[in-house]
Amino acid sequence: MTHPTPSTPESRETRFRAVFAATYPDLLRFAQRRVHPSHAEDVVADAFLVAWRRLDDVPVDVADARPWLFGVVRATLLNARRGDRRRDALATRIGDGVPLGASDDAEVAAEVAARLDLQRGWARLDPAEQEVIALSVWDGLTSAQAASVLGCTATAYRLRLSRARRALRRHLDHPARTTLPEGARP
Numbered sequence: 001m002t003h004p005t006p007s008t009p010e011s012r013e014t015r016f017r018a019v020f021a022a023t024y025p026d027l028l029r030f031a032q033r034r035v036h037p038s039h040a041e042d043v044v045a046d047a048f049l050v051a052w053r054r055l056d057d058v059p060v061d062v063a064d065a066r067p068w069l070f071g072v073v074r075a076t077l078l079n080a081r082r083g084d085r086r087r088d089a090l091a092t093r094i095g096d097g098v099p100l101g102a103s104d105d106a107e108v109a110a111e112v113a114a115r116l117d118l119q120r121g122w123a124r125l126d127p128a129e130q131e132v133i134a135l136s137v138w139d140g141l142t143s144a145q146a147a148s149v150l151g152c153t154a155t156a157y158r159l160r161l162s163r164a165r166r167a168l169r170r171h172l173d174h175p176a177r178t179t180l181p182e183g184a185r186p
Contacts, residue, residue: 012055020048022062023069030070034077043080047072121171129164136161 027047031040050072051058059065122130135146147157 015060016052016055019051019058019062019065019069023066024048026066027069027073031073031077035080043073043076046076050076118172121168124171125164125167128160129167132157132160132164133168 024044027044028040031043034040035043047069051069057068059068125133132146132150135141135149136143139146141149143154143158143161146161147154150157150160152160
């Protein structure tokens, strides 16, 4: 595996374009076999972002660069799956558990019902709303810290948090309706 010598920005761009042109179709097919086709382009774009940032690590020979990029796509997919599992686990933790200090069965039942409602409401939020709330509630970050994580201003973060909380309240106040089988009565 040969690595390039330091180069000019123009030659780096030329090299990247050549690697991109030679490998993009194969990488896209690779990703499409592993994720929904609508997500495959994003996965490959993330892999090429890594390749651009680490261009000095990309093998010079395109034949060697191809498997290196397949590895980057695979790692990108695995990271996305881990993120999905973490979000699912967080939603599950919301609904789990019995409150401490519950004094009677009615109180426990009410608390469990509230947690289940919260879990269902959480699942109806989009991932961006979940992330905004989680940064504040679960990660304990201040508005300024959470804004730094998201790459926005503290004011913008507080606005996003307010909207996400409003969406969660709306989901809790108006749970998703389930359809009953034909002829069934509520």
